[in-house]
Structure formats: structure tokens, C-alpha cells
Amino acid sequence: MSIRLRTRASVAAGRLTAWFSRTAGLGRGGVIGGRVTLRLDPAVLRRLGQERTVVLVTGTNGKTTTALMITRALEALAEVAHNGDGANMPDGLVAALAASPEAPYAVLEVDETYVPWVAMQVQPAALVLLNLSRDQLDRVGEVRMLERDLRTAFANLPRTVVIANCDDILVTSAASAAARAVWVGTGRRWSGDSGACPRCGGAIDHADRSWSCACGFERPNPTWSLEGDLVTTPGGRAVDLDLRLPGEANRANAALALAAAQCVGVPPHTAAARLRTITDIGGRYRTVRRTRHSVRLMLAKNPAGWAETLRVLDEDTPVVVAVNAQEADGRDLSWLWDVHFERLRGRQVVVTGERSADLAVRLCYAEVAHWSAPDPVQAIDSLPPGGVEIVANYTAFRDLVGRLPDA
Structure with missing residues (x-):
């Protein structure tokens, strides 16, 4: 594949930047490497x-x-x-x-x-x-x-x-x-x-x-x-x-x-x-062990996504719902009121995440009994032994994927 000298140089600079980022423990480096490459070419x-x-x-x-x-x-x-x-x-x-x-x-x-x-x-x-x-x-x-x-x-x-x-x-x-x-x-x-x-x-x-x-x-x-x-x-x-x-x-x-x-x-x-060889998508749908629990991880980011995810939850399994509102999630949480959380009535539900208070208010209006935990992993541990479904939006899910395999 024929690539101009400027492009080859910008790609090399991007790769070097990505390597520094990974070495310094600042992230996987792909995004910052691509950003440098784009700036140069x-x-x-x-x-x-x-x-x-x-x-x-x-x-x-x-x-x-x-x-x-x-x-x-x-x-x-x-x-x-x-x-x-x-x-x-x-x-x-x-x-x-x-x-x-x-x-x-x-x-x-x-x-x-x-x-x-x-x-x-x-x-x-x-x-x-x-x-x-x-x-x-x-x-x-x-x-x-x-x-x-x-x-x-x-x-x-x-x-x-x-x-x-x-x-x-x-x-x-x-x-x-x-x-x-x-x-x-x-x-x-x-x-x-x-x-x-x-x-x-x-x-x-x-x-x-x-x-x-x-x-x-x-x-x-x-x-x-x-x-x-x-x-x-x-x-x-x-x-x-x-x-x-x-x-x-x-x-x-x-x-x-x-x-x-x-x-x-x-x-x-x-x-x-x-x-048919695909079993999970970046940790989504993966089941991991956490001491006394078998935890299935689910990602949902907006009303349409939550509608689909709530349909595939096991009816007899407790649910942990984690919501953040960082930049990658979107700061506006008004979408919580468009999610049919009423489907969770009658289940054991724990709310957690940085915006658990907003989520708790929404569940009160949905007449879903629940309790709060300050941390998603603590929320899992607060439930009886057995299976747990955890549904989280973007950054809450990303953090859990990083923590649970090593827990």
C-alpha cells in the first residue's frame, strides 16, 4: 500500500505517543496516538x-x-x-x-x-x-x-x-x-x-x-x-x-x-x-465470579438500549443498576424518565454509581423497591449468594469490567 512520507511520519509519531501513554499507565494509547497522527497529517x-x-x-x-x-x-x-x-x-x-x-x-x-x-x-x-x-x-x-x-x-x-x-x-x-x-x-x-x-x-x-x-x-x-x-x-x-x-x-x-x-x-x-463464535462484546454479557456471586455484565446507555436490556434480564435474579454522568455518558440524565423501569417491580434491586440518587428517585416513581450502595462492587456483595445481573451505563460499565476479573 503506497503511503506518502508525511503520512508515514505522522503514523510513526502517533505510535510513539501511544507507546508513551501505555508505558506511563495513562491509557491504552490508541486515541491519543490517533489524535497526534491527525494533527500532523x-x-x-x-x-x-x-x-x-x-x-x-x-x-x-x-x-x-x-x-x-x-x-x-x-x-x-x-x-x-x-x-x-x-x-x-x-x-x-x-x-x-x-x-x-x-x-x-x-x-x-x-x-x-x-x-x-x-x-x-x-x-x-x-x-x-x-x-x-x-x-x-x-x-x-x-x-x-x-x-x-x-x-x-x-x-x-x-x-x-x-x-x-x-x-x-x-x-x-x-x-x-x-x-x-x-x-x-x-x-x-x-x-x-x-x-x-x-x-x-x-x-x-x-x-x-x-x-x-x-x-x-x-x-x-x-x-x-x-x-x-x-x-x-x-x-x-x-x-x-x-x-x-x-x-x-x-x-x-x-x-x-x-x-x-x-x-x-x-x-x-x-x-x-x-x-456463532462470539460470546461477549468487550465484556458485555460476560459472566464473572465475585466471591459468592456469579455476575452477568450488561451495558445500556439510552432509552432504546435500556428497553432491550431489561427484556433479556433473568426474571428471578437480583439486579444491580449503576449510572454515571461523566462526559462519555452524557451529562443530561433526563433519559432516566424514558426508561420503563417498572419492569423491575418485585425484584431485589440495588442502585449505585455516581448518580445513584437520581436513579433512586426514578425508581421511587416507578414503584420499584430498592436500596442504595455507594460502590458497584459493594452493591454486588450486599446481595445474597447466587446470580446477579448488573446493568450499567458507559463509564460505570467500563470501570466494572476493569475491576471484577481481578476482584
């Missing part, structure tokens, strides 16, 4: 992405999971550059590409707000749009504004195949602008951000697995569809997912991953077999 993302087949994955929820699924599928063909650490802003993307300079394929999860710029730089062969819902209002802004920005971006990508979830109304509106769209019917149930038509503002009529507006905007006919564990391909063949990851959301992610993999040349049955 602002065109480095375009240059590192050229001569590769690039797949971008974006959406409010499921980016990390779906990107890993597509990566695992494409590894059947050759080496794949992948930002598996979840660093999905430009500096993280640069670090991932620089780490695998010879990989002919790249699968990059991208923060929704950066998709227009990143897509113009790397000109992806395929772009997967999973879902769009409210998330970190203090950083991302209003989700309908994001949909309009993505719609404009897709209209300027004539060679990119956009693989889109046609059961998400905002996704459909954005992806309809693409020159080449592949529609996947996932049956996703979250509609809390799409009660009104994004085109005319009129009411959306939901009927069974379809939706429409009086203005003529309606659900496209999918060429891929998910029903239970089976994905039906454009040729009418049924592929059994048989995932080791729980829940409808992961099956929906897998259906979109199969469609993306086929666009790049991996047959659906081959891709599905490789998806």
Missing part, C-alpha cells in the same frame, strides 16, 4: 483508507456488536483493520487503520455525528445504519437533526451501498437518499423517537410489521428479513443464526451484519457460522 484518514474495502457501521445502539460481527465474517477472506476498542471518533479510526496498514479490509464503527466527514474521507464500499434514537442530548443534539445530516451525506455517496434497518423510521428516511440501499427487516420494537413523520411531521400509522404516513412515506419492502432466529436472504434461503449472544437486538444486529458481509463477498451461511 489532517488527510491521514483518507490516505490510510485508500486501496482498502471499507465498511462503516453507525447508529445509536449496537455499533460495537455489529462491527465485531462483520469483522468476524470478513476475516474469512483476509486480515481486517477494526477499531474493536470502541474508539469510534476520527482519532480512534486513524489508530485502527494505522495498526493494520496491510489489511485489505477495514470495518469501522463510527459515532453518528462524524459519519458525514468520515464517509467522505474513506468512501466506504458499504455503510450499515442500525437505528436512530435520542442519545446524549448535551453532545449529539436532537435526533431528527442528525437524521437530516445523514440523509444529506448519503446523497453524496454514489458508490456506497447503505444497509439499513427499514423498521426504524428515521433510518429509512436517511437511507432513502442513498443511490444504493439494501433494506433489512428486523422487527425492532422501539418507536419512542419516531411518532411523527420525518418528512412532513404527520402521524405515523403502525400496523403489524409495517408503518406509513399519509404523505406517502412508508416502510420499504425488505430484501432481507428476520423472523425469530431465522434470516431470509434475497434469494429466499433461510439462515439459522443460533447466536450465543442474548436478545432480539443482537439478532437484529446479526441480520444487518449478514447483509453487509454478503455485499463484500462473504456468503450468509459462512458469515453466520463465524458469528
Whole structure:
């Protein structure tokens, strides 16, 4: 792969910076290394992405999971550059590409707000749009504004195949602008951000697995569809997912991953077999031992994500809920009032995290009996021996993953 001298020098400087960061114990180094590389060569993302087949994955929820699924599928063909650490802003993307300079394929999860710029730089062969819902209002802004920005971006990508979830109304509106769209019917149930038509503002009529507006905007006919564990391909063949990851959301992610993999040349049955090897996503769904407890770790970051996570909790198992509000989580916790915590009634529930008081107020209004613990690990220890489900938002989850294996 031919890379200009300036790009090679900036990549080398970034790697050195990352090494210093790791050596000093300041972090894994990928983000700061990518940031230095970008500062020295602002065109480095375009240059590192050229001569590769690039797949971008974006959406409010499921980016990390779906990107890993597509990566695992494409590894059947050759080496794949992948930002598996979840660093999905430009500096993280640069670090991932620089780490695998010879990989002919790249699968990059991208923060929704950066998709227009990143897509113009790397000109992806395929772009997967999973879902769009409210998330970190203090950083991302209003989700309908994001949909309009993505719609404009897709209209300027004539060679990119956009693989889109046609059961998400905002996704459909954005992806309809693409020159080449592949529609996947996932049956996703979250509609809390799409009660009104994004085109005319009129009411959306939901009927069974379809939706429409009086203005003529309606659900496209999918060429891929998910029903239970089976994905039906454009040729009418049924592929059994048989995932080791729980829940409808992961099956929906897998259906979109199969469609993306086929666009790049991996047959659906081959891709599905490789998806079955995935047991956890950066610690999510992992079960760890903590003295007297068996603890399953779950991540949920916004109302749509919490809705899916609450559905897969074991009904008879105590639950620890941990909430922080650091910059990476979003400072605005108003989303707590859009989560159906009433599903936790009748269970043993412990609240913890930096914003446990806000969470406790929400649970009081949901009529969920609970008690508080100052620290997530102490919250686990306060429960009787046996299984524990712990659901945490981003930084609370990240800290737990770092602590529990060594506890």
C-alpha cells in the first residue's frame, strides 16, 4: 500500500505517543496516538483508507456488536483493520487503520455525528445504519437533526451501498437518499423517537410489521428479513443464526451484519457460522465470579438500549443498576424518565454509581423497591449468594469490567 512520507511520519509519531501513554499507565494509547497522527497529517484518514474495502457501521445502539460481527465474517477472506476498542471518533479510526496498514479490509464503527466527514474521507464500499434514537442530548443534539445530516451525506455517496434497518423510521428516511440501499427487516420494537413523520411531521400509522404516513412515506419492502432466529436472504434461503449472544437486538444486529458481509463477498451461511463464535462484546454479557456471586455484565446507555436490556434480564435474579454522568455518558440524565423501569417491580434491586440518587428517585416513581450502595462492587456483595445481573451505563460499565476479573 503506497503511503506518502508525511503520512508515514505522522503514523510513526502517533505510535510513539501511544507507546508513551501505555508505558506511563495513562491509557491504552490508541486515541491519543490517533489524535497526534491527525494533527500532523489532517488527510491521514483518507490516505490510510485508500486501496482498502471499507465498511462503516453507525447508529445509536449496537455499533460495537455489529462491527465485531462483520469483522468476524470478513476475516474469512483476509486480515481486517477494526477499531474493536470502541474508539469510534476520527482519532480512534486513524489508530485502527494505522495498526493494520496491510489489511485489505477495514470495518469501522463510527459515532453518528462524524459519519458525514468520515464517509467522505474513506468512501466506504458499504455503510450499515442500525437505528436512530435520542442519545446524549448535551453532545449529539436532537435526533431528527442528525437524521437530516445523514440523509444529506448519503446523497453524496454514489458508490456506497447503505444497509439499513427499514423498521426504524428515521433510518429509512436517511437511507432513502442513498443511490444504493439494501433494506433489512428486523422487527425492532422501539418507536419512542419516531411518532411523527420525518418528512412532513404527520402521524405515523403502525400496523403489524409495517408503518406509513399519509404523505406517502412508508416502510420499504425488505430484501432481507428476520423472523425469530431465522434470516431470509434475497434469494429466499433461510439462515439459522443460533447466536450465543442474548436478545432480539443482537439478532437484529446479526441480520444487518449478514447483509453487509454478503455485499463484500462473504456468503450468509459462512458469515453466520463465524458469528456463532462470539460470546461477549468487550465484556458485555460476560459472566464473572465475585466471591459468592456469579455476575452477568450488561451495558445500556439510552432509552432504546435500556428497553432491550431489561427484556433479556433473568426474571428471578437480583439486579444491580449503576449510572454515571461523566462526559462519555452524557451529562443530561433526563433519559432516566424514558426508561420503563417498572419492569423491575418485585425484584431485589440495588442502585449505585455516581448518580445513584437520581436513579433512586426514578425508581421511587416507578414503584420499584430498592436500596442504595455507594460502590458497584459493594452493591454486588450486599446481595445474597447466587446470580446477579448488573446493568450499567458507559463509564460505570467500563470501570466494572476493569475491576471484577481481578476482584
